[in-house]
Amino acid sequence: xxLFEYQGKQYFARFGIPVSPGGVAETVDxxxxxxxxxxxxxxxxxxxxxxxxxxxxGIKLASNADEVRxxxxxxxxxxxxxxxxxxxxxxxxxxxxxxxxxxxxLDRPNKVHLGMLSSExxxxxxxxxxxxxxxxxxxxxxxxxxxxxxxARKWVxxxxxxxxxxxxxxxxxxxxxTCYVEGDCDLAEINPxxxxxxxxxxxxxxxxxxxxxxxxxxxxWAEFSATETEDPREQLAKEKGLNYIGLDGSVGIIANGAxxxxxTLDVVNQVGGSxxxxxxxxxxxxADVMAAALEVINSDPxxxxxxxNIFGGITRVDEVAKGVLEALERVHIAAPIVLxxxxxxxxxxxxxxxxxxxxxxVALPTMVEAAKRAVALAGS
Amino acid sequence: xxxxxxESTKVIVQGLTGGQGRFHGLRNRDYGTQVxxxxxxxxxxxxxxxxxxxxxxxxxxxxxxxTASFVSVPPKFATAAILEAAAAxxxxxxxxxxxxxxxDEARCYNVLVEDFPGTRLLGPNCxxxxxxxxxxxxxxxxxxxxxxxxxxxxxxxxxxxYQALHELSAQGVGQTTCVGIGGDPVPGTNFIDCxxxxxxxxxxxxxxxxxxxxxxxxxxxxxxxxAHMSKPVVAYVAGVTAPPGRKMGHAGAIISGSKxxxxxxxxxxxxxxxxxxxxxxxxxxxxVDIVRSL
Numbered sequence: 323x324x325l326f327e328y329q330g331k332q333y334f335a336r337f338g339i340p341v342s343p344g345g346v347a348e349t350v351d352x353x354x355x356x357x358x359x360x361x362x363x364x365x366x367x368x369x370x371x372x373x374x375x376x377x378x379x380g381i382k383l384a385s386n387a388d389e390v391r392x393x394x395x396x397x398x399x400x401x402x403x404x405x406x407x408x409x410x411x412x413x414x415x416x417x418x419x420x421x422x423x424x425x426x427x428l429d430r431p432n433k434v435h436l437g438m439l440s441s442e443x444x445x446x447x448x449x450x451x452x453x454x455x456x457x458x459x460x461x462x463x464x465x466x467x468x469x470x471x472x473x474a475r476k477w478v479x480x481x482x483x484x485x486x487x488x489x490x491x492x493x494x495x496x497x498x499x500t501c502y503v504e505g506d507c508d509l510a511e512i513n514p515x516x517x518x519x520x521x522x523x524x525x526x527x528x529x530x531x532x533x534x535x536x537x538x539x540x541x542x543w544a545e546f547s548a549t550e551t552e553d554p555r556e557q558l559a560k561e562k563g564l565n566y567i568g569l570d571g572s573v574g575i576i577a578n579g580a581x582x583x584x585x586t587l588d589v590v591n592q593v594g595g596s597x598x599x600x601x602x603x604x605x606x607x608x609a610d611v612m613a614a615a616l617e618v619i620n621s622d623p624x625x626x627x628x629x630x631n632i633f634g635g636i637t638r639v640d641e642v643a644k645g646v647l648e649a650l651e652r653v654h655i656a657a658p659i660v661l662x663x664x665x666x667x668x669x670x671x672x673x674x675x676x677x678x679x680x681x682x683x684v685a686l687p688t689m690v691e692a693a694k695r696a697v698a699l700a701g702s
Numbered sequence: 703x704x705x706x707x708x709e710s711t712k713v714i715v716q717g718l719t720g721g722q723g724r725f726h727g728l729r730n731r732d733y734g735t736q737v738x739x740x741x742x743x744x745x746x747x748x749x750x751x752x753x754x755x756x757x758x759x760x761x762x763x764x765x766x767x768x769t770a771s772f773v774s775v776p777p778k779f780a781t782a783a784i785l786e787a788a789a790a791x792x793x794x795x796x797x798x799x800x801x802x803x804x805x806d807e808a809r810c811y812n813v814l815v816e817d818f819p820g821t822r823l824l825g826p827n828c829x830x831x832x833x834x835x836x837x838x839x840x841x842x843x844x845x846x847x848x849x850x851x852x853x854x855x856x857x858x859x860x861x862x863x864y865q866a867l868h869e870l871s872a873q874g875v876g877q878t879t880c881v882g883i884g885g886d887p888v889p890g891t892n893f894i895d896c897x898x899x900x901x902x903x904x905x906x907x908x909x910x911x912x913x914x915x916x917x918x919x920x921x922x923x924x925x926x927x928x929a930h931m932s933k934p935v936v937a938y939v940a941g942v943t944a945p946p947g948r949k950m951g952h953a954g955a956i957i958s959g960s961k962x963x964x965x966x967x968x969x970x971x972x973x974x975x976x977x978x979x980x981x982x983x984x985x986x987x988x989x990v991d992i993v994r995s996l
Contacts, residue, residue, distance in 0.1 A: 324947075428804060430917040430954075433811050433888050448959055465808040466816065503805055535953060536803035538778060567948050580885060580951020581859020581914055584940040588964075589981050591943045600944075602951040635843035635864045636729070665868055666843055689983055 323532045326369045328411040329546055330528025334512075337501035339494055340524035344413025353394035354387050356412040362386060363415040366393045370405040373446070378402045383415060416526060420484050421514035423447055423458075424495060425529075426502040435463040437499070439481040443514035469499040483517075490523035491515070506536035555599065555622050562614040564601060571596025572700040574619035574628040574657065576612070578603050578637070586631045589689050595697030598625045608641070613649035620655050627699035628659045629692060639663045639671030647678060658682040658699045662692035704833030704879040705854065705899035705906075706794055706822065711837050712768040714739040714792075716759065716775055716783045718750050723774035726798070726841050727753070730772070733844040735837045738766040759790035772830070772839045773797040780826060781810035788818035795890070796839045797825035804953065807888040814890070823890025827953065829860035829882035840882065842867075850876035852996070853989060854900035856893055857912035858885050858919075858952070862940060862982050866910055869986025875993050878906045885914070885952025893923035901931055907996055908934045910989050912982070913967055915941030916955045920967035924974035934992050935976045938985040939964045 325333060328346040335341055343360045346369070347353035357364040368380030375381060380402050382393035390412070400407045421444035429436035440458045442450050450457055459481035463469050474492040483491050494515070502510040511529040518524070537543055559566030565580070573590050575597050577583035583602040590597050599619065603611050612630075619628055632642050642663060650659075663671045663685065675685050684699075686692040713730070717723035718740025728751060731737040739754050739762040746757030756762035759771065771787040773780060773795060780799040787795045807826060814821055824831060830840010835849030846864055848871035855877055857863040863882050870877060881896050883889045893911060900906040909931075913920040920939060927935055942964040944950050946957040957963055972978045977992070979985040 428808060428887060430887055431919070431922060433808060435808070464812055465805065466812045506803055506805060508804060533804045533953075534949075535777065535801045536805070539803075565951050567945070567950065569945065577861075579859060579861025579864075580955060581857075581863075581912070581940050582861035582865065584859075584914060584944055584950050584955065585862060585938075585982055587944065588940060588942045592980055597943065600948075600950055633861050633865050633868070635846065635861070636841065665864060666846060689981060 323534050323546060324371050325528070325530040325532065325546055326371060326409065327367065327528050328369055328409065330530035331525065333505060333530055334501060334525055334528055337497050337505065339497050339501065340522070341528070342413040342416055342524065342526065344411060347394065347410050347412055348408065350391050350394045350398065353410055353412050354390050357384065357387065357390045360412060360414040364390065364412050365415045366390060366397060367411045368397045368400060368402060368407040369409040369411055370402050370407055372403045372405050375402050380407065416516060417519040418516050419519045420487065420517040422483055422487070422491070422516070423450070423513045424498060424515045425509065425511035425513070426499055426507070427509045429462065432462065435465055435502070437461040437463060437469070437477065437495070439477060439495070441482050447513065463499070468503070469496055471496050486521055487517040487523050494523055506533045506540060507531060508533045555618060558621055559601070559618045562618060564603065564615060564618060566618060567600040569597050569599050570624070571598045572624055572626040573696050574598045574622060574625040575631070576601050576603060576615045576619065576628065577631040578633065582631060582633055586629065586689070586693070589693045590629065590697060593690065593694045593697050595693070595700060598622055609645040609648035612645045613652045616649055616655055617653050620653065620657070625657050627696045628655065628657050629696035630659060630661045631689060631692065632663050634663065634665035634667060634671070638667040639665055640667045640674055643671040643674040647675070658684070660692050660696040660699065661685045662687070662689055703903045703905045704836055705896070705903055706824070706879065706881070707770060707831055707833055707837040707839060709836040710736070711770050712736045712738045712766060713770045713772055713839055714741055714759065714762045714766065714768040715772045716741045716787065717773065718742060718753060718755060719745050719748070720774065724750055726774060727772065729844070730838050730840070733838040734835070735839060738768050759787045759792060763790045763792065768792065770794040770839060771796070773799060775799060777801040777803070781806045784810055784823060785813060788814055788821040793821055795821060795823045796828070796830050797823065798828060798830060798840055799825070800827040802826050802886065804887055807886060811888050811890060824881065825884040825886070825890060827886040828884030828889070829863060831879065831881050833879040834877055842880065842882070846871055847880060848874070848876040851878040851905045852907035852993060853877045854896070854903065854906040854909045855880040855912070856896035856900070856909065857882055858914050858954070859912055859940060862912050862938070865982045866912060866986055869983060870989060873990045875990050878903060885954050887917065887954040893919050894926045897923060897926060897931060901933060906933065908936070908989060908992050910985060911935060911937045912985070913937065913939040914952065914955050915944050915950065915957050915964050916962040918962065921970040924970035924976065927976060928974040936979060936985050936989045936992065937971045937976045938979050938982055939967045939971070
């Protein structure tokens with residue numbers, strides 16, 4: 323789960339990481355109130371989970387209440403790369419002496435934590451990595467041992483941050499690492515991390531991705547998930563406990579297993595179509611789950627055909643077939659459905675479906691054939 | 703021959719008295735696996751359909767001589783269960799639990815490497831391992847597998863593995879061992895571990911590998927294959943059309959920035975001489991052709 327900048331900063335603050343005084347606002351009046359208490363000049367920043375908001379006009383400096391009104395009014399409701407701005411973050415503007423980059427993430431190949439620190443902050447780290455890889459100081463951290471202040475100091479020296487920033491940066495990095503680990507982040511990134519002209523080091527931005535597998539030990543995350551998604555299809559799927567990702571195509575996908583669901587998207591694409599979604603209904607493809615899945619797909623007006631791709635292992639295909647029929651009795655589905663049921667008891671499963679098959683409910687034996695038919699139906 | 707397990711492997715089930723553990727543990731026994739005990743703290747002395755339950759892995763090992771464990775406990779307790787098994791001397795741990803926090807997994811992995819180098823972990827979040835006709839630990843349906851080899855399978859995805867097993871078995875092509883390494887970001891056993899074991903196994907004559915987006919294990923496997931693998935390899939990588947930045951069902955199946963794309967993995971495997979296919983059906987067909995020409 324990706325956090326908005328303001329949520330990331332609030333999360334950082336819990337771990338003692340210094341951020342600028344500021345607050346979040348959903349209206350122009352709220353923005354002015356926050357600005358008054360943060361102190362002018364302020365920066366008004368669009369809260370969207372996409373990069374490039376500065377270039378899009380989503381970050382503005384304001385030196386008085388009138389300017390806050392003007393900028394907040396323009397930014398709220400702005401569309402940045404398909405993301406509508408619903409909230410802004412208003413904070414006291416900093417006088418920047420230097421900009422750095424700092425992050426912690428998992429080094430998957432080596433199965434340790436990876437810290438990255440650079441004296442070249444404020445730009446895309448992938449650009450720095452490509453153009454000037456030596457400007458990034460990397461540290462491998464054993465997850466069992468963690469990051470000591472001593473190791474952080476060495477790391478900061480290696481990254482050649484300004485002398486005036488080094489001790490504060492070392493302490494901040496240890497706190498950021500604690501946030502990364504105890505806060506169960508997949509990514510904790512500060513870009514830029516700044517040294518102000520009056521000698522303070524703090525986080526000017528926050529990019530935090532939380533590991534949803536750790537939700538059970540973070541009841542405080544409930545406030546983040548409330549604002550997480552704007553896609554109404556994903557919202558509905560979440561309410562129904564389904565593993566769903568909305569896409570832009572016209573073929574609705576239901577499959578059992580993450581790998582098979584991904585593979586179904588690929589096959590639909592290979593035969594010239596495009597998927598409307600990723601949806602993994604897991605192992606137990608019973609009538610309840612199938613009905614919920616069909617309802618979510620049905621809520622998507624772009625869906626012109628539905629491809630149900632099930633491989634029966636322990637869940638037998640005859641049980642799945644019964645589940646599909648029962649689900650279809652419960653929910654009215656607008657689009658035609660193509661089923662591909664394979665695996666354990668596939669023959670019995672297809673026999674159960676046989677009397678119900680029509681132009682709007684088609685069963686085919688292989689993934690590719692079924693994908694072709696679904697794509698053809700979606701196109702006509 | 704099979705890799706990692708065989709007909710003599712004695713298995714305990716951690717979480718045997720829970721719903722999943724009981725269901726799959728009993729199915730594994732029905733398949734012919736030597737399921738010799740279960741572990742649930744506080745339930746020692748009970749039994750599940752004749753399988754004795756112990757309070758700790760140490761007790762179970764002492765009483766049964768088990769060398770393998772099947773961990774089927776909730777995410778909150780899973781890494782502690784894995785480490786308990788390792789501390790009790792279990793050499794092969796299969797963990798099917800989905801939803802373990804990434805930091806727990808990374809800590810657990812590193813503790814195993816540092817303190818228990820004699821223990822191999824398969825998973826977490828994996829379907830398990832089946833050596834057809836000999837041993838089945840995990841959730842794979844035994845009847846879609848066919849004994850006798852000559853194909854070894856290694857996969858990050860459960861259902862795609864079943865699909866592959868099914869395609870091969872339907873054509874009369876058997877498997878030596880089918881290993882599901884799982885879809886999490888810190889798998890205990892990786893592609894290279896399995897490829898090396900298959901390369902060393904005289905009965906395995908060809909290998910199918912099924913990858914997916916996220917991480918760089920497929921690329922690393924490709925490097926290993928070009929340097930060490932003499933046997934033919936067929937591969938399929940799922941997620942060509944997956945959008946970046948989204949976890950596609952599995953915690954580890956995510957394209958981060960420009961890293962972890964299916965395209966890059968397929969290119970690396972192709973360059974290593976692997977026969978790369980576009981979907982699981984094609985992978986099955988290609989493998990059948992290869993086996994028939996051996």
